[in-house]
Amino acid sequence: MYKTDRKLLVEELENNGIVDPYVLKAIGEVKREKFIPEAIKHYAYKDVALPIGYGQTISQPYTVAFMTQLLNLKEKSKILEIGTGSGYQAALLFNMGMEVYSIERNISIFSDTLKLFDQLRIRVKCKCGDGTLGWKDQAPFDGIIVTAGSPVVPTELKNQLSINGKLVIPVGDKETQMLKVITKEDDGLFSEENYPQFKFVPLIGREGWKDA
Numbered sequence: 001m002y003k004t005d006r007k008l009l010v011e012e013l014e015n016n017g018i019v020d021p022y023v024l025k026a027i028g029e030v031k032r033e034k035f036i037p038e039a040i041k042h043y044a045y046k047d048v049a050l051p052i053g054y055g056q057t058i059s060q061p062y063t064v065a066f067m068t069q070l071l072n073l074k075e076k077s078k079i080l081e082i083g084t085g086s087g088y089q090a091a092l093l094f095n096m097g098m099e100v101y102s103i104e105r106n107i108s109i110f111s112d113t114l115k116l117f118d119q120l121r122i123r124v125k126c127k128c129g130d131g132t133l134g135w136k137d138q139a140p141f142d143g144i145i146v147t148a149g150s151p152v153v154p155t156e157l158k159n160q161l162s163i164n165g166k167l168v169i170p171v172g173d174k175e176t177q178m179l180k181v182i183t184k185e186d187d188g189l190f191s192e193e194n195y196p197q198f199k200f201v202p203l204i205g206r207e208g209w210k211d212a
């Protein structure tokens, strides 16, 4: 089931400018319908964000693909995701052969997604807590991807990057954000690129928004 829809979605993403072959391959393989509530599964391969309960969403496939492409992953790398949500983004990274760590602050979402990972044999190391503080014991990371919008770039996340590591994070107000790619260069300094006009649910935490 859904095999054709997956193929069509990959074509649509290619037409919209996604070029990374590893990302396209993963989107063609990971079953997005598994990460979506039963009642709306038939929307799984539309290029839209969908509600996953608790006021949260699974991001639009284009956004997931674009952010993953920005991480510029080649060989096996150690990646930290902030905002596990439905688990789809983490599942893509796992499918791409990455060593994935993921943090979710909402305990109900956290436990539902943990069960799903178990069922689907997706081996992602998960933690329930405030992701704005990163995962210090496991740092440094080659990539950190934040899937909720923040008012600022949390300092701890920059600190937890390895040399040549990239942090991809939406930063802005609650209405719209720009995707920032922060790279820790060879000399330890940070460079920054910006891609405007995205919309995410808020990142809530010590270095994020204080409320929803």
Ligand code: SAH
Residues within 6 Å of the ligand: 056, 057, 058, 059, 082, 083, 084, 085, 086, 087, 088, 089, 090, 103, 104, 105, 106, 109, 129, 130, 131, 132, 147, 148, 201, 202, 203, 204, 205, 206, 208
């Ligand atoms: N990557 C997810 C997108 C989920 S939406 C997916 O593929 O479905 C963003 C998620 O970030 C929500 O589940 C929300 O509860 C979570 N979140 C918000 N602030 C957070 C924080 N400080 N730490 C960890 N998770 C957070």
